[in-house]
Amino acid sequence: MSEKAIEPIHxxxxxxxxxxxxxxxxxxxxxxxxxxxxxxxxxxxxxxLAASAFLILSTRGRGLVPGRMQLxxxxxxxxxxxxxxxxxxxxxxxFFPFVFTLFMFILVANFFGMVPYFFTVTSHIIVTAALAVLxxxxxxxxxxxxxxAKFLKLFVPPGIPWFIxxxxxPIEIISFLSRPLSHxxxxxxxxxxxxxxxxxxxxxxxxxxxxxxWGVVAILPFGMAVALTGLEFLVxxxxxxxxxxxxxxxxxDAIHPGH
Amino acid sequence: xxxxxxxxxxxxxxxxxxxSRSLAERIAGARRETxxxxxxxxxxxxxxxxxxxxxxxxxxFVAAIIVGAGIGYGIDLLLGTRPWAxxxxxxxxxxxxxxxxxxxxxxxxxxxxVGTASSSQVLDDDDD
Amino acid sequence: xxxxxxxxxxxxxxxxxxDSTAGAQAVTDTHATTEAAAGGHEAVGFPPxxxxxxxxxxxxxxxxxxALYVIMARVALPRIxxxxxxxQDRIESDLAEADRMRQRTDQAVEAxxxxxxxxxxxxxxxxxxxxxxxxxxxxxxxxxVEAELSKQVATAEARIQATxxxxxxxxxxxxxxxxxxxxxxxxxxxxxxxxxxxxxxVLEG
Numbered sequence: 200m201s202e203k204a205i206e207p208i209h210x211x212x213x214x215x216x217x218x219x220x221x222x223x224x225x226x227x228x229x230x231x232x233x234x235x236x237x238x239x240x241x242x243x244x245x246x247x248l249a250a251s252a253f254l255i256l257s258t259r260g261r262g263l264v265p266g267r268m269q270l271x272x273x274x275x276x277x278x279x280x281x282x283x284x285x286x287x288x289x290x291x292x293x294f295f296p297f298v299f300t301l302f303m304f305i306l307v308a309n310f311f312g313m314v315p316y317f318f319t320v321t322s323h324i325i326v327t328a329a330l331a332v333l334x335x336x337x338x339x340x341x342x343x344x345x346x347x348a349k350f351l352k353l354f355v356p357p358g359i360p361w362f363i364x365x366x367x368x369p370i371e372i373i374s375f376l377s378r379p380l381s382h383x384x385x386x387x388x389x390x391x392x393x394x395x396x397x398x399x400x401x402x403x404x405x406x407x408x409x410x411x412x413w414g415v416v417a418i419l420p421f422g423m424a425v426a427l428t429g430l431e432f433l434v435x436x437x438x439x440x441x442x443x444x445x446x447x448x449x450x451x452d453a454i455h456p457g458h
Numbered sequence: 459x460x461x462x463x464x465x466x467x468x469x470x471x472x473x474x475x476x477x478s479r480s481l482a483e484r485i486a487g488a489r490r491e492t493x494x495x496x497x498x499x500x501x502x503x504x505x506x507x508x509x510x511x512x513x514x515x516x517x518x519f520v521a522a523i524i525v526g527a528g529i530g531y532g533i534d535l536l537l538g539t540r541p542w543a544x545x546x547x548x549x550x551x552x553x554x555x556x557x558x559x560x561x562x563x564x565x566x567x568x569x570x571x572v573g574t575a576s577s578s579q580v581l582d583d584d585d586d
Numbered sequence: 587x588x589x590x591x592x593x594x595x596x597x598x599x600x601x602x603x604x605d606s607t608a609g610a611q612a613v614t615d616t617h618a619t620t621e622a623a624a625g626g627h628e629a630v631g632f633p634p635x636x637x638x639x640x641x642x643x644x645x646x647x648x649x650x651x652x653a654l655y656v657i658m659a660r661v662a663l664p665r666i667x668x669x670x671x672x673x674q675d676r677i678e679s680d681l682a683e684a685d686r687m688r689q690r691t692d693q694a695v696e697a698x699x700x701x702x703x704x705x706x707x708x709x710x711x712x713x714x715x716x717x718x719x720x721x722x723x724x725x726x727x728x729x730x731v732e733a734e735l736s737k738q739v740a741t742a743e744a745r746i747q748a749t750x751x752x753x754x755x756x757x758x759x760x761x762x763x764x765x766x767x768x769x770x771x772x773x774x775x776x777x778x779x780x781x782x783x784x785x786x787x788v789l790e791g
Contacts, residue, residue, distance in 0.1 A: 232641030
């Protein structure tokens with residue numbers, strides 16, 4: 200059993216708690232989608248509950264002078280509001296609840312992932328991809344709703360001679376289509392890599408401690424693990440921030456396609 | 459008696475003026491304080507992207523190439539032009555990747571100035 | 587929704603690949619990991635690429651994210667926005683009030699200073715006036731006294747002059763008498779008229 204080798208990956212396993220059944224497909228084994236309540240679903244629910252509880256309970260008193268928790272909730276609110284306003288303008292504020300929900304969901308999910316033995320929802324590409332595709336669809340749909348065919352101007356940079364346009368437009372289209380991919384890859388990659396590295400160093404500590412005389416050397420990877428944990432908290436917050444900022448930047452393109 | 463009352467005269471006067479001036483400063487300060495705090499918090503957040511910056515460039519670049527190759531692959535599949543569409547679109551994807559990275563870099567550089575600009579913008583907004 | 591549909595297609599293709607359709611075979615090439623994960627089921631391969639879990643994850647993501655969005659948009663954000671707005675209004679009004687008070691203080695200080703300056707000016711004026719008045723009175727008095735003195739001096743001089751003239755007049759007479767007496771002693775009797783004419787001659791000569 201090569202358990203040691205699998206260990207850094209093991210934390211990303213999806214564990215089914217119970218199954219609702221198989222949907223779609225042709226009824227044969229392995230076709231269709233099995234819908235189950237998994238550890239991923241559990242932590243999504245926890246994220247939902249924690250984020251909602253934090254924001255609703257902390258502001259319950261509606262204090263004119265905020266307490267500590269209310270102050271934190273207000274700071275997050277103003278932080279995201281400033282972000283949306285500065286990146287997507289005043290009109291972008293209609294997407295403020297959307298961006299705020301994205302930020303809050305990713306932030307809380309990332310922080311849950313920092314707790315040992317907890318599952319990191321955002322370490323699965325399907326989750327980050329779904330969020331990125333959601334943003335992409337919102338941008339495209341709102342862009343066409345607001346600007347009509349003028350939205351396509353996004354692919355035609357101004358001041359380009361006609362003979363290069365046939366080269367530039369496909370490049371711009373590919374660049375535009377690559378957004379949801381890079382958007383999701385970045386969040387996923389950061390969370391995945393961070394957790395793997397942490398697990399590797401943690402595993403080294405355990406392995407060295409178990410190796411008798413070599414146990415003293417365990418202090419090195421232990422120090423690294425501590426430092427990396429601090430760094431990972433930063434990355435967890437920063438990636439939620441970057442995801443939200445890029446959402447604002449993309450939304451800005453839907454609102455002002457002429458750059 | 460006359461002397462002491464003379465020296466007492468300008469003191470409360472000056473004190474009142476000083477107090478009034480410091481009050482004016484504090485009033486102006488309180489108006490700005492919240493906004494400055496927010497702007498600086500945002501600024502600091504943006505500054506910290508050191509390692510994430512490299513990852514972002516990589517993601518932007520790789521994503522464009524994958525998308526280019528994927529579209530090319532799809533066209534080849536539909537039209538049976540294997541492998542030409544894929545080669546062409548891979549190159550276009552490469553170009554798009556470079557474009558993405560250039561834009562991301564410009565955006566990051568702009569972010570620093572946006573951080574300062576947005577603070578003044580916020581000030582303007584609240585004056586309205 | 588589109589994101590949900592896509593992986594489903596992938597998996598179906600992966601499953602159909604067993605029937606070795608040319609197209610589906612090609613799809614399986616790129617999604618080799620996916621197939622491996624789907625084939626091995628538990629704990630083998632790379633979990634994030636295990637397409638069999640995508641359905642549940644997407645479903646629960648849609649449920650939880652949607653619920654969070656509704657809670658944020660309907661409850662949490664309007665509430666925080668309201669709190670901030672109320673506070674902002676309150677702060678604005680308080681600051682405006684403070685600023686108004688400050689201006690009033692400034693005005694009061696200014697008025698006080700002005701009054702003080704005026705009072706000083708007035709005091710200075712009064713002092714100046716008094717000094718001027720005093721000196722004028724003294725001048726007048728002095729002039730009066732001087733005039734009085736000069737008058738007295740003048741009368742005195744006049745009197746002296748008169749006395750002098752009188753005296754001189756008397757001197758002539760005494761001189762003539764004296765001359766007559768002298769001449770009488772020396773050369774006998776001399777008439778008063780002769781003596782007088784002689785004295786006159788001497789005096790004139």
